[in-house]
Amino acid sequence: MEEIFAKFVSQKISKTRWxxxxxxxxxxxxxxxxxxxxxxxxxxxxxxxxxxxxxxSDGGFEGDHQLLCDIKHHGDVMDLQTLSVSQEWVGxxxxxxxxxxxxxxxPCTGIVCNSPEIVTVGEDGRINLFRVDYKEAxxxxxxxxxxxLHAVTFLRTPEILTVNSIGQLKIWDFRQQGNEPSQIxxxxxxxxxxxxxxxxxxxxxxxxxxxxxxxLSIWDVRQGSxxxxxxxxxxxxxxxxxxxxxxxxxxxxxxxxxxxxHWDASTEVPEKSSLFHQGGRNxxxxxxxxxNQLNVNQSLISSWLSTDPAKDRIExxxxxxxxxxxxxxxxxxxxxxxCGTDAEAIYVTRQLFS
Amino acid sequence: MIPGVNSKKRQMCxxxxxxxxxxxxxxxxxxxxxxxxxxxxxxYIVRKDIDVYSxxxxxxxxxxxxxxxxLQRIEEESTGKSRKAQLVRVSKNYRSVIRACMEEMHxxxxxxxxxxxxxxxxxxxxxxxxxxxxxxxxxILFIEVAPAGPLLLHLLDWVRLHVCEMDALxxxxxxxxxxxxxxxxxxxxxxxxxxxxxxxKWQHWHEECERHLQDGTxxxxxxxxxLCKIMLGDDSALLEQKELLSNWYHFLVTRLxxxxxxxxxxxxxxxxxxxxxxxxxxxxxxxxxxxxxxxAFEFDIHQVIKECSIAxxxxxxxxxxxxxxxxxxxxxxxxxxxxxxMREFLLLEYASGLFAHHSLWQLGVDYFDxxxxxxxxxxxxxxxxxxxxxxQKALKILRICERRQMTxxxxxxCKILAMKAVCNNRLGSALSWSIRAKDAAFATLVSxxxxxxxxxxxxxxxLDLIDNLGAAMMLSDRLTFLGKYREFHRxxxxxxxxxxxxxxxxLMTSQIAPRSFWMTLLTDALPLLEQKQVIFSAEQTxxxxxxxxxxxxxxTESRDLEGQRLQDDDIETTKVEMLRLALARNLARAIxxxxxxxxx
Numbered sequence: 017m018e019e020i021f022a023k024f025v026s027q028k029i030s031k032t033r034w035x036x037x038x039x040x041x042x043x044x045x046x047x048x049x050x051x052x053x054x055x056x057x058x059x060x061x062x063x064x065x066x067x068x069x070x071x072x073s074d075g076g077f078e079g080d081h082q083l084l085c086d087i088k089h090h091g092d093v094m095d096l097q098t099l100s101v102s103q104e105w106v107g108x109x110x111x112x113x114x115x116x117x118x119x120x121x122x123p124c125t126g127i128v129c130n131s132p133e134i135v136t137v138g139e140d141g142r143i144n145l146f147r148v149d150y151k152e153a154x155x156x157x158x159x160x161x162x163x164x165l166h167a168v169t170f171l172r173t174p175e176i177l178t179v180n181s182i183g184q185l186k187i188w189d190f191r192q193q194g195n196e197p198s199q200i201x202x203x204x205x206x207x208x209x210x211x212x213x214x215x216x217x218x219x220x221x222x223x224x225x226x227x228x229x230x231x232l233s234i235w236d237v238r239q240g241s242x243x244x245x246x247x248x249x250x251x252x253x254x255x256x257x258x259x260x261x262x263x264x265x266x267x268x269x270x271x272x273x274x275x276x277x278h279w280d281a282s283t284e285v286p287e288k289s290s291l292f293h294q295g296g297r298n299x300x301x302x303x304x305x306x307x308n309q310l311n312v313n314q315s316l317i318s319s320w321l322s323t324d325p326a327k328d329r330i331e332x333x334x335x336x337x338x339x340x341x342x343x344x345x346x347x348x349x350x351x352x353x354x355c356g357t358d359a360e361a362i363y364v365t366r367q368l369f370s
Numbered sequence: 371m372i373p374g375v376n377s378k379k380r381q382m383c384x385x386x387x388x389x390x391x392x393x394x395x396x397x398x399x400x401x402x403x404x405x406x407x408x409x410x411x412x413x414y415i416v417r418k419d420i421d422v423y424s425x426x427x428x429x430x431x432x433x434x435x436x437x438x439x440x441l442q443r444i445e446e447e448s449t450g451k452s453r454k455a456q457l458v459r460v461s462k463n464y465r466s467v468i469r470a471c472m473e474e475m476h477x478x479x480x481x482x483x484x485x486x487x488x489x490x491x492x493x494x495x496x497x498x499x500x501x502x503x504x505x506x507x508x509x510i511l512f513i514e515v516a517p518a519g520p521l522l523l524h525l526l527d528w529v530r531l532h533v534c535e536m537d538a539l540x541x542x543x544x545x546x547x548x549x550x551x552x553x554x555x556x557x558x559x560x561x562x563x564x565x566x567x568x569x570x571k572w573q574h575w576h577e578e579c580e581r582h583l584q585d586g587t588x589x590x591x592x593x594x595x596x597l598c599k600i601m602l603g604d605d606s607a608l609l610e611q612k613e614l615l616s617n618w619y620h621f622l623v624t625r626l627x628x629x630x631x632x633x634x635x636x637x638x639x640x641x642x643x644x645x646x647x648x649x650x651x652x653x654x655x656x657x658x659x660x661x662x663x664x665x666a667f668e669f670d671i672h673q674v675i676k677e678c679s680i681a682x683x684x685x686x687x688x689x690x691x692x693x694x695x696x697x698x699x700x701x702x703x704x705x706x707x708x709x710x711x712m713r714e715f716l717l718l719e720y721a722s723g724l725f726a727h728h729s730l731w732q733l734g735v736d737y738f739d740x741x742x743x744x745x746x747x748x749x750x751x752x753x754x755x756x757x758x759x760x761x762q763k764a765l766k767i768l769r770i771c772e773r774r775q776m777t778x779x780x781x782x783x784c785k786i787l788a789m790k791a792v793c794n795n796r797l798g799s800a801l802s803w804s805i806r807a808k809d810a811a812f813a814t815l816v817s818x819x820x821x822x823x824x825x826x827x828x829x830x831x832x833l834d835l836i837d838n839l840g841a842a843m844m845l846s847d848r849l850t851f852l853g854k855y856r857e858f859h860r861x862x863x864x865x866x867x868x869x870x871x872x873x874x875x876x877l878m879t880s881q882i883a884p885r886s887f888w889m890t891l892l893t894d895a896l897p898l899l900e901q902k903q904v905i906f907s908a909e910q911t912x913x914x915x916x917x918x919x920x921x922x923x924x925x926t927e928s929r930d931l932e933g934q935r936l937q938d939d940d941i942e943t944t945k946v947e948m949l950r951l952a953l954a955r956n957l958a959r960a961i962x963x964x965x966x967x968x969x970x
Binding site for chain 2: 024025053054055056096112122125139141159163180181182186207208209228253313341360
């Protein structure tokens with residue numbers, strides 16, 4: 017079992033992100049950023065994991081994160097990305113524009129960077145494209161969505177994918193001039209809001225989303241408008257889903273119900289009879305992990321999309337020791353995992369795959 | 371003292387809030403003219419409980435919340451030793467959290483640059499230290515329930531922990547003679563000796579010491595002689611070393627160590643009272659901390675809690691301690707006059723204080739959950755008053771309410787959010803909020819907005835939403851109509867005229883369409899009537915005519931009553947005439963067509 021260290025930081029954490037290490041570096045990630053919310057004055061803080069001066073007897077590190085610096089942030093921190101930038105775009109999202117006397121700003125809910133471009137989405141249903149050296153937005157799609165856009169990710173470079181609060185995924189192509197999405201995918205049935213999205217690092221057509229009912233869905237954007245698989249995961253909203261950037265057979269989700277799960281689809285075990293045996297591609301399965309690992313018979317190809325229902329299975333592990341308040345954010349880099357909770361604690365582990 | 375306000379010159383008014391007081395300047399009417407002075411335009415919020423805003427104490431609240439929730443989940447079935455061990459562990463957890471806070475605050479106090487804040491932090495450290503002292507004693511006496519023998523050991527540890535700097539000095543003086551005898555004597559391996567064996571051994575040792583004293587073995591050295599007297603538990607000898615004993619409970623434990631090491635719990639308060647009196651010696655009166663400790667020695671739990679509530683500014687300490695003692699089944703459930711028991715009262719007060727904080731309200735929810743009588747009501751009232759700044763915060767609050775089946779609160783919160791969305795012209799968001807609350811009335815309102823927009827602009831906004839309503843369409847009739855109407859447009863666009871036609875007709879005949887919209891629907895039917903091929907059957911045409919007649923009769927009546935302008939009349943009559951003509955022509959063609967088909 018990995019060692020996971022907790023530190024209470026006197027602010028509710030809304031987002032945490034590792035600072036990216038230079039490619040090819042062998043050192044594990046050391047610095048991370050957190051953003052707070054629900055304070056009268058929020059802040060974005062930079063933390064550094066303690067030096068090797070604090071080694072415990074068996075050579076593990078004593079996880080005490082030190083605060084390097086923090087800056088004030090107006091409003092809740094909704095999303096974080098690390099990028100080298102020296103600009104501030106005020107008023108990017110609004111309900112009634114800045115020219116009008118009844119100016120009302122809207123929360124910006126999601127941001128994604130692919131240097132030098134930055135894409136933001138907000139509660140006003142607007143999509144903005146910024147470049148680091150330009151003062152104004154390079155491109156704005158007004159009223160891209162009639163409901164709130166919750167998250168955004170890049171598919172291929174000129175294409176982005178957004179999820180909204182009526183359960184739709186929309187693909188936008190910036191090469192096209194119009195204000196219409198090039199593709200819309202959605203679940204049938206209940207319009208369950210989708211809160212987070214992440215793209216497979218290698219296979220750009222595979223996308224995972226998390227919904228308000230805690231359901232994890234895997235989509236193949238090339239085929240059809242339905243998800244490939246639906247997994248009933250958490251008991252409450254899933255706030256973030258992340259593929260591991262270098263080991264994409266591993267997926268991590270965190271949720272309002274206070275748990276953080278590690279989904280491991282890399283094992284290939286000879287078929288065992290299982291209570292949850294399901295055939296067919298589009299199947300909904302129940303997944304209940306305990307602190308021990310649980311095998312679930314799952315139909316996925318190349319670990320996430322599969323034609324052979326009996327072959328691959330997913331192991332699900334719950335990573336946090338006790339149930340806590342909502343885990344709002346997580347990030348994973350190499351063998352280091354980081355998450356922040358509403359109980360004002362940050363959890364770090366550097367031995368994810370021990 | 372509130373800066374910027376001169377309370378002598380200006381009048382103040384105030385109003386009470388849940389955890390705070392609003393104060394502002396005012397001017398009551400006076401008979402004489404008063405000089406117009408520039409007043410202070412601000413409203414001040416005066417808060418009593420400043421601890422909640424301390425950065426370091428926030429860690430205390432969060433960590434103890436985790437311990438509290440874990441404690442509530444301890445199984446009821448475990449009894450006896452395992453349960454006691456669990457409760458002691460919980461108590462130690464609480465104490466370690468207090469100590470961690472204390473140490474951090476101590477670091478900050480040392481590093482503080484300005485002396486005022488340094489003093490504030492130091493006083494906070496001493497308050498925390500007192501809290502830990504009291505808690506520790508309660509743990510020994512009430513939770514651990516140490517019997518005679520181990521009791522003194524625990525008390526020794528207790529004093530040692532809190533008077534460590536004094537102890538370092540006294541160890542030098544006291545420890546020089548007979549250290550071995552001390553250690554061997556107190557080395558009790560796993561309580562294998564019974565109390566009587568212990569007493570016997572101690573008696574032997576005590577007598578030996580007395581013999582030494584009387585024989586004058588130490589007569590040459592006055593220090594050693596006083597040392598011997600101390601070891602015999604001579605009160606006056608001990609009092610001579612008063613500077614080394616920092617307080618009366620240190621004195622008490624030292625006395626007991628040397629005169630009554632096998633003291634029983636029920637005998638404690640005699641010695642405590644006499645120790646307090648001897649130590650203070652009539653110079654000063656007992657402080658609140660002394661009274662609390664004395665009440666603990668007397669095993670009067672209620673008195674301890676009452677004194678702590680008065681002395682401390684925040685409910686944290688008494689709420690958590692009382693809850694823990696309640697789990698040890700130590701509190702008699704005598705009801706306070708306002709209906710709930712003491713544990714519940716304290717938890718409710720503490721949690722209400724949390725709700726007054728902009729961020730810590732989330733912790734308060736779990737505390738209310740574990741107050742069986744009034745917790746739910748308190749939660750319902752408090753949770754509606756949390757400001758909804760962003761959607762994410764609203765979602766968290768909704769999740770809290772839905773988990774507890776608080777449907778009224780869900781509905782009211784969703785309504786607030788839906789109204790906000792409508793004001794911001796975010797109709798899709800408004801609709802998704804009303805779907806979540808299953809609020810049919812609001813869904814109708816949103817649908818009306820959509821339809822109004824359509825009439826004004828001639829096209830639908832937010833097609834992505836209307837096209838994909840799915841099962842939510844059934845929530846309200848108006849919403850169903852909206853979805854079906856959009857479907858009609860789609861069918862028309864796909865040139866599936868027959869289907870479009872029957873859908874259009876069914877919208878009117880099934881009474882789903884609002885009357886006000888019928889004219890639009892009939893106008894939509896015009897292009898279908900004008901097509902080369904016959905789309906509406908004779909039967910359908912009759913029904914359409916019926917609808918038109920129903921509509922125009924209603925119109926005529928209302929027009930007479932309201933007296934509209936001539937222009938509108940013209941447009942209306944033209945439309946109606948055109949429709950009548952088209953319908954008639956269609957009817958003719960339909961009858962012919964149907965007659966012909968049947969023939970062939």
